[in-house]
Amino acid sequence: MTITERPATTTAHPLDPMTAEEVNAVRAALEQAGLLGEHVRFTFVALEEPDKDSVLAHEPGQAVDRRFRAVLLDLATGVSHDTVVSATRSTVDSMRRLDPAVDGQPPIIDTEFELVEQIVNADERWTGALRRRGIDPATVRAAPLSAGVYDEPGERGRRIIRSLGFQQFHDADHPWAHPVDGLCAHIDLTRREVLRVVDHREFPVPQEPGNFDDPEVTGPPRTSLKPIEITQPEGPSFTVDGHRVRWENWDLRIGFNEREGLTLHQVSFHERPVLHRASIAEMVVPYADPSPVRFWQNYFDCGEYMFARYTNSLELGCDCLGEIHYFDTVVADDFGRPRTIRNGICMHEEDYGVLWKHTDVFTGSRETRRQRRLVISFFTTVGNYDYGFYWYFSLDGTIQLECKATGITFTSAYPEEGHKHASQVAPGLGAPFHQHLFCARLDVAVDGRHNAVEEVEAERVPVSDGNPHGNAFRAKRTRLRTEAEAARLADNAKARTWHIVNTESRNRYGDNVAYVLRPEGQPVMLADDAASVHARGTFATKHLWVTPYHPEQRYPAGDLVNQHPGGAGLPSWTRADRDVDGQDIVVWHTFGLTHFPRPEDWPVMPVDRAGFTLTPQGFFDRNPTLDVPPSSNGHCHPS
Template structure:
């Protein structure tokens, strides 16, 4: 078996094969198994520390999920790879299910379209010659407390006859009014539902469909602009980052990058200039609840990591398209449904980008400008979850800031609507096409080790006006900052009127300049919490979507804000439940869960493909350094940057080289 580089390194191909072999050995008919996830069972922090201090190698374990095909029996196992044995193998309780995968979705599409009942419904549509029906399987969601079988709700569309030879023609511009229900145990369509197309809950039998104009996004079906000139990014001396196995080093930053089927990119042991900051950071969960109250749309609530997986759905990124400049790629390695290693080529791209000025000051007396351009290191992965794309990126800068950025793009999930009808829970974006309102709510999991200490605190900071006082505030302009340590686990919120922010502090390390504890501040945009009612399945399932911040005491295996199993889960099993323990979180080993998101009220401009919406969480140093840590970044100059002067411009030619200062 191939050796691993570090206890936190992702499973190797040989280790994945060993996992499936160990599981199959427990069954008489091993070919009937369908694997849903194989990934590293991370060793404890103590074991990792012992390995790095003294070289003691911890036990290498893997976490495994699988079904017995053709049944509802779903298992969770732990395998000890060094001892080549299964340590535990338990059946997951009924009603909890594993994620989907590419092959299963394609199989569901094929079997649904071949179903005799579906074919009969298609005949009733009286489609024009050349039109092609497309099936879009959706995770079932939750509808009733006693539902246990894993199912898909299949939404149906049509590729326009005019463009049907183009496999990428936009079928979302032609939604159809019926929806098959598919059972994954029998692998058959169990019933066909009709969807409402008016302004109420009423449905109609399938009849001849009204043909509308196409609305295409692919370039060969659009008239393209002709006045856009090339923008070329070059680094003639190569990039400034260094890769050493899983470890990346760049501009005083050092961290370990791994990849798994559910979270995609995971960062471990993030440090700046040798000072540890975060033990582990990853995108933990995402919920996309839809607002149409009518069946079957009322169930639409995608958990894009728990129901599918950022690693499973990762794109093969293309040079010169998804990432520009001097690019390094990292392949991901996951398991397929047969338990075989599956390489996700170019799953992560790594590159540097210019982000404007990092700092500048002009001394007006001497007219000397000192300035530094901001260089960023970007780790980017892109996932496609049916209709939507998410561009996910960790972004590091030279002043000690680490950000997590999400860009939402792709195509709206659409449904049919009758001509002249409007509804208060969606937008008509094309003739006969309704895009329902929905939210994108994400959770970033941060496991800090601030300044090398595993015991940290979360502090709430607010700014407040000073009371008017002849002695302390005679002019009424004074204001102060106030801090309060969060003492118990729970959910907490922002308040823009108080400029409320949250800060992760070290336990005992202090800044020698002012005596303040070294810390990092969480900059997170305000978002509208989950709008679904508290007694709804939407609310019960999205554990994390009601507060901007959750803080919990660290416990092993509490990695996913929505719980281990989100597919068809109908109750609270994640961070809301864990935080209710009301553990002490002051000067403890804590985990901070940061929620952020988008309220998406679709507009016509979001169709046929959506311009990227950008949201970002930033982690910024607060009294962590004794001064601006980026004062040692070399200054910018025309000699280095080689900008080109447009002769018709009235601007001055370049940054003068004397800005570097006089020679002494």
């Protein structure tokens, strides 16, 4: 198991990830413009990617104007500005003061997280409620949680978070095991004061520890597992040039930013384009507990928290096995200083079982080929949950995205009378029902820029003269011609898929070449249509949306998600009902998990998975892997 060296990038490409030097240049330009000060913090800094035409027109060695978007927040006044800065020219190209009531608030930042316990412990209503429960306030960790948008007194226009408490009995004790339920603080971050304490009900604090890293909880480690070694004696099959990766017939670029994390660009197979850009552009975690202290729980981890700021530094042998190539990633901290996350992105090859196989009764031939795939991944931790995002590229042209959800379930009390909206995972400890709903933004380019989406599903054929025995069924194909027609739900009972076709490119059979989006078809958002989270996370109410490409339409819940009243992003854009038939289009796909926690998810949750698959459909005239050689280990064929 080895780590290959990271070659230096000598020439900037328009899509190269942000560097530490560029972060410093952005901060210097903003300081020169007088936009920084003692209390001003950076809530977001990322590459302002050029529009598609500019990227496609770029030639190697051509000068690149590197521009970045930076959202600034004055902690003392709550005033925020949305800016675009050229690190190349050291200029502020645009600046707009944000209106929180209309635009929403900037993301929540680490500096504010660190203030929460100080704020609540200075409030007698909070500390008094804890003491009445027999709890020392100094032992309670106050979780800083995004507030959502509700008609709560005095909150409009203010920068709000809400806080639930968890007791920690010693420094190594995981407080998630000990929720102080029935108590919640509503906090104004700008004024640094508690607006309201909701003291709904006193529950016993669960006492059983949840310390999954303590041998007293886990018991001695088993000794029965034998080592597994994954080796590639001749090295990996991929090549890396800066952030451009070539592997077998795949060619793509790797990007990264603190809001979406890993991004993929200019993905082609056999020198034919498939995707211009792909990312997880948003996610929402709506909870099902309607109690007065928890009804507001729904977290937009990308838009509210910039979740890729918390990308893990991956470790060989723990997070990744085999011949690994790592990419470092760079984010900006609250002060606009660069922070390098070592080994933030992992790339390797892995065996994936049988690619194709046949034993022929007539000729006696017996042939087997092994599937292999390129894996590009990153992991991030947001509060109690950990998310891994794995992009897989296979020898046969298949692309898969898999999200791995693990970590610790959010906890509550579990009363003796039971709980309609939570599972009991330990004595007196509940885990509320919730969903993890992700939205993939797929800027498709299937064999070019003239694409459309067709919905294809199985259709039964009734008995008739043409089907006298009733055994027939067929593929029903419907072209989704406008944005309204293309807002769709999956239907596994009909094997519903969506074919992304090139309207101008045909294969030798006269069919439009295509890639097929195969959804898992799990539930979309289950909150009522009247719920606040429904308005704010409308993207998660459909499995499919299709829009014409627009360089400014990047995030399905809108640019600023924190405390936005709703309606931004996809529901706003698609009201125009634009033409998406044979256009340069973006496909948005919602997928995810509906989690009814189980005892086996405690005290740490085994990985649960969600994702989707893209497969070529008539993109080739025959199996594109006929040239894959047999395995060279000498054991494929009988002697």
